Amino acid sequence: MRVPAQYTITQPLRDQMVKTLALEGVKNKSVLDVMGALPREIFLDLGFRSDAYKNSALPIGESQTISQPLVVAIMTEALQLEKSHKVLEIGTGSGYQAAILSRLVRRLFSIERHPSLSQVAVKRFESLGIFNVVTKVGDGTLGWAEQAPFDRIMVTAASPKAPRSLLEQLTVGGILVIPVGDPAGDMQMLMRYTRTETGFEEKSLGPVRFVPLIGAQGVPEAR
């Protein structure tokens, strides 16, 4: 990853953010190191850049949001990533979460339903010298059958339940992390599903709040 020199000016803000994440219970050093190195402001429109190191979700266009840093850290840590992993992300959005994942795994596939968001995210990956991310525009609830199976899948939007296609596209031992619950409600539950030889183990990781996962196996698109 090539971070342009001008961003060294915000390094103290990233250092402070990482300290806060560690105090909040994030332990994985690789996750903290990557988040400490990657300028979050690169993934925001100019008007929101001064808020980049607040622990809050921020608008990215198309009525969507970049997730708050603590949620990004918790979800990334929950995937228990290894450098050899092939990973699928649903909801490219600004590209921030994808850029973090790309530094921790072999290859990342990322799907976004809004073409405009996907295009801007791809430009950001190029400008940062990130070349192990493959993107497409489409309905991520269906997964990416041609590239399956995946060692890990992260969904960054909320669904009433884990989409069957995503569960089926996991390797045995693979992990899916996804916010599950009523996307119109105030909160959903962050869930982790681990594929076993015979089925799936599930674990609740705590309450979160996400925009809806819109698609065939998520929330139906409003007409």
Ligand code: SAM
């Ligand atoms: N990971 C993003 C980031 O780092 O900026 C956060 C994304 S935002 C919380 C959720 C994203 O999921 C939005 O960009 C939204 O358009 C996208 N999304 C919702 N439903 C989708 C679907 N079925 N397939 C692909 N993307 C979807």
